Amino acid sequence: AQTVTQSQPEMSVQEAETVTLSCTYDTSENNYYLFWYKQPPSRQMILVIRQEAYKQQNATENRFSVNFQKAAKSFSLKISDSQLGDTAMYFCALGSYNTDKLIFGTGTRLQVFP
Amino acid sequence: DVKVTQSSRYLVKRTGEKVFLECVQDMDHENMFWYRQDPGLGLRLIYFSYDVKMKEKGDIPEGYSVSREKKERFSLILESASTNQTSMYLCASRLRTGTTYEQYFGPGTRLTVT
Numbered sequence: 001a002q003t004v005t006q007s008q009p010e011m012s013v014q015e016a017e018t019v020t021l022s023c024t025y026d027t028s029e030n031n032y033y034l035f036w037y038k039q040p041p042s043r044q045m046i047l048v049i050r051q052e053a054y055k056q057q058n059a060t061e062n063r064f065s066v067n068f069q070k071a072a073k074s075f076s077l078k079i080s081d082s083q084l085g086d087t088a089m090y091f092c093a094l095g096s097y098n099t100d101k102l103i104f105g106t107g108t109r110l111q112v113f114p
Numbered sequence: 115d116v117k118v119t120q121s122s123r124y125l126v127k128r129t130g131e132k133v134f135l136e137c138v139q140d141m142d143h144e145n146m147f148w149y150r151q152d153p154g155l156g157l158r159l160i161y162f163s164y165d166v167k168m169k170e171k172g173d174i175p176e177g178y179s180v181s182r183e184k185k186e187r188f189s190l191i192l193e194s195a196s197t198n199q200t201s202m203y204l205c206a207s208r209l210r211t212g213t214t215y216e217q218y219f220g221p222g223t224r225l226t227v228t
Contacts, residue, residue, distance in 0.1 A: 004156075006156075009154070033215060035216070037219075043221070044219055044220065044221050044222075045204065045219040046219070047216050050216065091156060091157065095215060097215075100145050100162060100164055100208070100210065101147075101159060101162065101172070102159075102217060104149075104156045104157040104158075105156055106154055106155060106156040107156050
């Protein structure tokens with residue numbers, strides 16, 4: 001069975017600082033992909049960043065980057081220069097090309113303080 | 115831009131009532147999903163549909179049914195609402211083929227059953 005674990009229920013960071021959210025996963029698939037989704041308070045969930053497992057290079061999207069460690073089955077999200085608008089619930093999700101489903105972690109609530 | 119809309123943001127129903135939650139997407143996506151989101155449990159898949167009139171049970175289908183008569187619309191039905199179905203319900207859609215595997219989410223319906 002595929003599983004996703006987010007061990008940090010809550011985190012906080014000061015504006016302009018850097019924060020890293022952790023995610024570990026387990027899968028027997030060889031071909032899979034990983035997402036980080038962001039759910040701001042009372043707003044729609046949106047995709048932050050994606051990583052395909054066959055790609056060795058870590059994905060980056062502006063201030064967001066991942067540290068993808070395939071052997072360790074780890075997929076952490078780094079947010080640089082944190083902004084107040086980064087305050088949200090962040091979900092790590094695992095998918096495979098053999099199924100239409102995503103497996104989500106339990107989420108990390110991030111609070112950015114001024 | 116992909117748009118996924120849900121019929122209500124907030125809904126209050128009584129125990130035993132039949133409840134319909136509607137979801138509409140405007141991007142001709144083949145896959146549609148219903149999740150429930152509870153604190154500490156993340157997103158759990160209730161049902162998904164990979165085509166019109168096609169459906170598949172997710173991880174927690176008990177007490178729910180779905181209907182997909184048209185490609186753009188996916189309905190979640192609570193046949194007899196119970197208090198343990200009080201939750202946030204999220205709809206999502208996704209292209210089945212191609213390299214885009216991202217799920218696009220609606221704003222959510224917060225259902226309270228009293």
